[in-house]
Amino acid sequence: MPKGIPSATVSRLVIYLRVLTDLESEGVSRASSDHLAAEANVSAFQVRKDLAYFGSFGTRGSGYTVATLKNELRRILGLTRPWRVIIVGMGRLGQALAAYPQLDQYDFKLVAGVDVDASKVGSLIGDLPVHHLDDLHELVAEQTVDIAFLAVPVDAAQAATDALVRAGVPGILNFVPTVVTVPAHVTVESVDFLAGLKRLAYFLQVAPHDGEREAAAG
Amino acid sequence: MPKGIPSATVSRLVIYLRVLTDLESEGVSRASSDHLAAEANVSAFQVRKDLAYFGSFGTRGSGYTVATLKNELRRILGLTRPWRVIIVGMGRLGQALAAYPQLDQYDFKLVAGVDVDASKVGSLIGDLPVHHLDDLHELVAEQTVDIAFLAVPVDAAQAATDALVRAGVPGILNFVPTVVTVPAHVTVESVDFLAGLKRLAYFLQVAPHDGEREAAAG
Numbered sequence: 001m002p003k004g005i006p007s008a009t010v011s012r013l014v015i016y017l018r019v020l021t022d023l024e025s026e027g028v029s030r031a032s033s034d035h036l037a038a039e040a041n042v043s044a045f046q047v048r049k050d051l052a053y054f055g056s057f058g059t060r061g062s063g064y065t066v067a068t069l070k071n072e073l074r075r076i077l078g079l080t081r082p083w084r085v086i087i088v089g090m091g092r093l094g095q096a097l098a099a100y101p102q103l104d105q106y107d108f109k110l111v112a113g114v115d116v117d118a119s120k121v122g123s124l125i126g127d128l129p130v131h132h133l134d135d136l137h138e139l140v141a142e143q144t145v146d147i148a149f150l151a152v153p154v155d156a157a158q159a160a161t162d163a164l165v166r167a168g169v170p171g172i173l174n175f176v177p178t179v180v181t182v183p184a185h186v187t188v189e190s191v192d193f194l195a196g197l198k199r200l201a202y203f204l205q206v207a208p209h210d211g212e213r214e215a216a217a218g
Numbered sequence: 219m220p221k222g223i224p225s226a227t228v229s230r231l232v233i234y235l236r237v238l239t240d241l242e243s244e245g246v247s248r249a250s251s252d253h254l255a256a257e258a259n260v261s262a263f264q265v266r267k268d269l270a271y272f273g274s275f276g277t278r279g280s281g282y283t284v285a286t287l288k289n290e291l292r293r294i295l296g297l298t299r300p301w302r303v304i305i306v307g308m309g310r311l312g313q314a315l316a317a318y319p320q321l322d323q324y325d326f327k328l329v330a331g332v333d334v335d336a337s338k339v340g341s342l343i344g345d346l347p348v349h350h351l352d353d354l355h356e357l358v359a360e361q362t363v364d365i366a367f368l369a370v371p372v373d374a375a376q377a378a379t380d381a382l383v384r385a386g387v388p389g390i391l392n393f394v395p396t397v398v399t400v401p402a403h404v405t406v407e408s409v410d411f412l413a414g415l416k417r418l419a420y421f422l423q424v425a426p427h428d429g430e431r432e433a434a435a436g
Contacts (some may be wrong), residue, residue: 005424007259008259008260010420010421011413011417013420014413014416014417017416018413041225042226076420077419078420078422078424079416081423083422091314092310093311095314096310096311102395106412106416106419108415146422147415147418147419170425173411173414175411185425187418187422187425189418191411192236193318193411195232195236196407196408196409197324197391198235198297199225199229199232199407200389200405200407201295201296201297201301202294202295202296203228203405204301204389206223206296207388207403207405
């Protein structure tokens, strides 16, 4: 696997994979870089450049085989192996994540929840046994945890992150709207739903005004 | 406001705004397009091209004034006006969203929740009065709702979306991991936390193996 791939390329690979999955479900078997580019809102040159980091996938003039490229991207993105996940913070957000469908679509396996609330620790929430944060080290070692979903209150985010780092969890998906800092050997990705909300505000602002909107709807 | 701006440009404007907000909080008052580009993981040419859609913001040789460009981006993205928001689906996810901090940072104002569960309708969840989905039309008209957060079960997503469209809600932020279809005058943005999770899987896959990781941690 090549190193030093730009982060923006990785984001686009995720988008290409989604586009290819949609195309396959629509029964499309071949796609050109123009086609992928249009669906992903980038240039065809960008598509070819992003894919070229990982080898040669297309055939000049006839484009890509959708199923093959999809499977290559799944492999490149690390989605063909299982990942063991804990949820840290079993409040409303943690519980919503525990019930989130489609996690198992890519072999993300939820193994436990973690909280500090005595009324939750030792119980099952959904199918997940809830452990105390103080027992994180044993949990991570026994369950060989790869990824933690961080869903604690803002004030607790950095302390919980530090505990995850000490326990040896290599990856954190941060749902808390704050920046957490980790040493270089730990990877954090943040889920920022405010980004989607800001995009939405932009598109609503440039959309027709209310009168036009009602006319369009009527 | 110019129309026909590429969707990918809008996504990058959101990233530039976050970078500028961080820079301002760090006391940085001026930034070059190279600096913005490095922080946003794109080329400096891309930064200049994206901003050029909206006018001329920088000075050749001395870059951008952070506070000014930040405020311009807030205005361009529609974040200087209030937006009235309802949450459709007051289960665990809806309740987590109702409690999400920082929504008011940009004048997103939660005005109500919507559900079909008789035990919730008519009650307050947090500060939000919960209305029945059947009363959506009156709610949207009385509260002049701009945006709905869609947080219903997958099976209910399209029917709830159709109800929002009929009631005249112009914008939907979709938290449900399924595609919903709307007429052209309605805008949908989807929050896909699996995208962040796939990026994380990629970076973990290319990271040092366990032995190296423990050496690095130790």
